[in-house]
Amino acid sequence: MTDASPRSALLTFRQRSPAATLEVTIQSMNEETTMTNYFLSLPHDSAEEPTMEGMDPAELAEVIAAVEAFNTALHEAGAFVSAGGLQPPSTAITVDYSGDGPVLTPGPSIEAKEYLGGFWIIEAENDDVAIEWAKQVSRALRSRVEVRAFQEEPAS
Template sequence: MKQYLLSIYQPAGEGLPDPEFLAGVMREIGVIRDELTAAGCWVFGQGLHAPETATVLRPKGDEVLVTDGPFVEGKEYLGGFTVIRAADLDAALEWGRRYALATTLPIEVRPFQGEG
């Protein structure tokens, strides 16, 4: 089975949703994770801190410039990710659909290089 990255994008500038809504999202994500694990498809996943906690390293000649914050300003940022194993892109997309419905956020599904 190939591995796929499911990237969860959050709108920039918005705080966390209300606790009741977030609790429901987290419950549904837990159900999906349990099903991925039972199917032998779960590899790894985790949420990320806000983009302003990032440190960016940019090569400049023989030096590396270290700056705070995201690489590019945008309307969305990577808020978390999950790595899964799936038989093919269609199967990975189905898991991605489940995450999109559970989180109400855009999900990018991308295969890793060098596999099958």
């Protein structure tokens, strides 16, 4: 995707929490730049299957504030594409239509010690910029974040 829209010269993301104060500055681009979509994913422990309903209300309020601040910073930088939190794997229905007819199976398609709990899809100029965003949300949420670029169609 090509982005030629003018952007502010500088964006600063600030998140205050009892654990730390984050202040990270990201330089925006003012010239035409090819942007790549990146998938930032939050792993969760399969044994625990945490949900917002099961969290301490004070901890939940802190997490929601951190996510809102991060999403606002992404929007202001023009980097936000999509985001969401997922229900635990035990709520999944696996659909397999690789044979003669569809087979629906309650539960996840694979057993794993961790699962995808939430994600962001962002646009970034390169891996370094995507990693800076991931550092921000990792620190704000006190969680690991995996960064992966989307595959792009090969040049003809």
